[in-house]
Amino acid sequence: MSELSAGAIRRKPLVVQYPSLLIFLGCLALFTVAVTVLSEGFGIGVISTSFVKTLGKTLCLCLVALAMDLVWGYCGILSLGHMAFFGIGGYAIGMWLMYARTELIVIESLANQALPPTAQEISDGIATQIFGVVGASEFPPIWAFSHSLTLQLLAVILVPGLLALVFGWLAFRSRVTGVYLSILTQAMTLALSLYLFQNDSGLRGNNGLSGLQNLPGLGDVPQSVVSVWFLWASALALGLGYLACVAIVSGKFGSVIRAIRDDEARVRFLGYPVEAYKLFIFTFTAILAGIAGALYYPQAGIINPAEIAPIASIYLAVWVAIGGRGRLYGAVIGAAFVSLLSTWFTGGQAPDVNLGFYTIEWVNWWTVLLGLSFVAVTLFAPKGIGGLFDLITAKRSPDRHGADLGPDAGALREKEAET
């Protein structure tokens, strides 16, 4: 008996501890293979290229939802600013994509001149091409590294990471928690988006960065192929991200952050530096969001400041809530389900409902439906879609509403009291 339960306490391999990990990775691999086989680029062409892109983008949204679940569902920090990190990741990769592609075009157009173009001429040409729309013809300092793919890829990780580190350090150190922290993160993403809307922000104002679907130097590779490449990359990132998240939440670290979510002060009195844990999770998830964004925007083709408006981060929270926070697959299911449904409704594919006196056009009414289902999930099914899996495994969590049964009921347990 003793040995048996001692074994139960000791850490087992991840897969044994988290059977859902294998199932998830299996489903993801199956999905990727299936899409590849059905795609136009590599398979029989049942799925259109634009739908392959939609699926690839959905995988990126699943990754950022995973990050949101880690920071909110597990650590209890309701960040309403994680889409800012997602956007920053997109901008970072977008700068290189745009620079490198414009460089090729400029070199090509200058090749017909009598004299070979100077480096300055090329640089000026690129700058005029990129910044013409905002009335500038010089590179802003922020583009200093845009010529280098390596440096911009580093920026995908470092910029969201550093921003989260500084922001989180200031906020957590001052013990800002709960709704105040949510408001602060909303303010952060709003400030960033308003700043980027300005023409002199150096990132083309409200035009944003465009043409990101074209990979520099691979102009003759058709989009049908490129879209599958990005699908693979997104699936790989989601798989690795899921693995990393499981590794974090399954061990003692996960135990600590769930404890922080439930009773922060108590964790402090156990001797854990709560702020350091929160900062770790906040920064890690910001980096995850940045990577997701860097994979999303080349598939979307365009990024502009509206993408990091506060509403985007609120949608992210809605996905995670509907999918079921506090369980990693819940976040993934929520993001995939809601964003695909959203694409279907807002794409005009959903049939309108004619009530005789009024026609419900889903393009407009979808947000109402989404809002209502969010309220319904919050009120009636706080575990979200993921809660359905509990019905299968018959897992129960303690009911916190009844509080303790108290001394009057003696050692009566909840289950006994119910029957």
Added chain:
Amino acid sequence: MSALLEVSGVSVSFDGFKAINNLSFQIGNQELRAVIGPNGAGKTTFMDIITGKTKPDEGRVVWGDKSQSLLAMSESKIAQAGVGRKFQRPTVFEDQSVSENLMLALKKSRNPFSVLRFKASAEDAVRVEELASEIGLSGALTRKAGELSHGQKQWLEIGMLLAQDPKLLLVDEPAAGMTPSEREHTTDLLVEAAKTRAVVVVEHDMEFVRRLDCKVTVLHEGSVLAEGSIDHVTSDDKVIEVYLGR
């Protein structure tokens, strides 16, 4: 005997109300002490000051052989230095199993990066088993703490404190809401714990304090009214007047 904790001349006020008024208090390395007092005497604030939750307006709080001041330290640093605290309401992590709760409390590095790499060794598992049997929860290791009865939660919290292995244990009304037999078990646990460390029990149940059989400090309006054995303080005129209300 050198003191483990020395609180001297501490005052703190909230919005002009003096919750603690020039309080001085000392406890040795292996001592059991009961702190009693009527509501509003400053018992909880006193614990808040020691654990770093509240910073006093004046006074000194000195800790350990090296005479460190606790005033400049954060709550988590103070806890790491060896001060454990049990709250009045049982605060265990209801969503986690009994063994996870105990494992969280086990005296190990609290650094996030070492926690990330943490793997429970065989000794850790055995230690958790020992603690569980000490608090009578051997059979409940895999159950969620939220399913336990009130008394069991109190013990689990005491178990977590023992796992922390603190040098000083602050316990706030451990017997509140317990059945008589649960109280007896709790008394035994505390007396046993005080053999290897200092234990301060805040309580206002006289019977319970009497059973602890230790030195008693009576607080009133934020300062010490009387100190001594239970018989000594209960026969003190001032104590009878303010506390026993006779």
